[in-house]
Amino acid sequence: MEIIKVVPRGYCQGVVRAIRIARQTAEQYPDQPVYMLGMIVHNRFVVDACEQLGIRCLEASGTSRLDLLDQIDSGVVIFTAHGVSDAVFEKARAKGLTIVDATCPDVEKTHRLIREHISDGDVLYIGKKAHPEAEGAVGIGKRVHLISCKEDLNALGKLENVLITNQTTLSMLDNEELIRECLKHYPAATVQAEICNATTMRQKAVMDLRDIDLLIVVGDPHSNNSNQLKEIGKKAGIPAALLIETAEDLSEALIQGAKRIAVTSGSSTPTPLTNAVIETLENYARTGVFQRTKLSEPIL
Numbered sequence: 623m624e625i626i627k628v629v630p631r632g633y634c635q636g637v638v639r640a641i642r643i644a645r646q647t648a649e650q651y652p653d654q655p656v657y658m659l660g661m662i663v664h665n666r667f668v669v670d671a672c673e674q675l676g677i678r679c680l681e682a683s684g685t686s687r688l689d690l691l692d693q694i695d696s697g698v699v700i701f702t703a704h705g706v707s708d709a710v711f712e713k714a715r716a717k718g719l720t721i722v723d724a725t726c727p728d729v730e731k732t733h734r735l736i737r738e739h740i741s742d743g744d745v746l747y748i749g750k751k752a753h754p755e756a757e758g759a760v761g762i763g764k765r766v767h768l769i770s771c772k773e774d775l776n777a778l779g780k781l782e783n784v785l786i787t788n789q790t791t792l793s794m795l796d797n798e799e800l801i802r803e804c805l806k807h808y809p810a811a812t813v814q815a816e817i818c819n820a821t822t823m824r825q826k827a828v829m830d831l832r833d834i835d836l837l838i839v840v841g842d843p844h845s846n847n848s849n850q851l852k853e854i855g856k857k858a859g860i861p862a863a864l865l866i867e868t869a870e871d872l873s874e875a876l877i878q879g880a881k882r883i884a885v886t887s888g889s890s891t892p893t894p895l896t897n898a899v900i901e902t903l904e905n906y907a908r909t910g911v912f913q914r915t916k917l918s919e920p921i922l
C-alpha cells in the first residue's frame with residue numbers, strides 16, 4: 623500500500639489569519655465576553671478549541687449573521703473569514719459592540735469588486751444558498767443576485783451591464799458550468815472568476831492525481847471546500863472518495879484492497895487531524911496492523 627500526501631492541503635492563509643486574530647482578541651479582552659459570529663471555520667474541533675480560549679461561537683443553522691447579532695448585548699464580536707454585509711457592521715456598531723473583523727483578504731477583494739460594479743450594473747453572484755460567504759456578498763446591495771443553480775437564472779428579469787462572479791470556495795468545475803449557464807442568459811456579461819488561490823491549488827492537486835484507488839479528504843462534513851475536494855476527486859475518476867473528520871473514522875475495511883491511497887484536507891482542517899490519519903495509514907502500510915493514531919498535538 624502506498625500513501626500519497628497531496629500538496630497543498632489543509633489550512634489556507636485566510637484561516638491561519640482568522641485563528642490568529644481570534645486568539646489575540648481573547649487575550650486582549652480577558653474581562654469582556656467575546657463572541658464569534660458564526661463558526662470561525664467549518665470545523666467543530668477548531669470551534670471547540672476557540673471555546674476553550676473563552677470565545678463563544680454563535681451558530682444556529684439557518685440563522686443569518688444579522689439575526690445572530692440579536693444574541694449579543696455587549697462585549698466583543700469577531701466576524702469570521704467568510705465576511706459580512708454592511709448591514710451586519712451597522713447593526714454591531716449600533717449595539718455598541720467592539721468589532722474585530724477577521725474577513726479573509728480574498729473575500730474582501732470580491733466584495734470590493736461587487737461594490738465597484740453595482741453603482742452602474744448588476745452582479746450575478748454564483749454561490750451556495752445559506753452559506754455565510756454568499757450571505758455577506760449578496761447583502762452588499764439589491765443588484766447582487768445569488769445564483770446557486772441554473773434554475774435561479776429563470777427568475778431574473780432584464781439586467782444591465784452584468785458582471786458574473788462567485789464565492790471563493792466553490793468547485794472550479796461547478797463554477798465553470800454555472801458561468802456558462804449565466805452567459806447563455808446574459809451573453810454580453812463580463813466574467814470575473816473569484817475562486818481563491820488556496821482553493822484552486824488544493825482542487826488542482828486532486829485533479830492532477832493519477833492511478834489512485836482511494837481519496838481520503840480530512841474535513842468537517844459542513845466544510846464546503848472539503849466536500850468540494852471529495853466531489854472533484856470523484857469527477858477526476860478516482861474510484862472511491864471519502865470525507866472523514868478524524869482517524870477515528872478510519873477502519874481496516876474502508877482501506878483494504880486499495881493499493882494507492884491519496885490523503886488531502888480542506889483549508890479549514892487542523893493539521894494534527896490530517897497528520898493522525900496519515901500516520902494511521904502509513905503504520906498500516908508498513909506493519910499490516912491497523913491501529914488508529916491518537917491525536918497528540920493541540921488543535922490550535
Ligand code: SF4
Nearest residue numbers: 634636726728790818
Ligand atoms: S479558502 Fe480562500 S477565501 Fe476562504 S479563507 Fe481560505 S484563502 Fe480565504
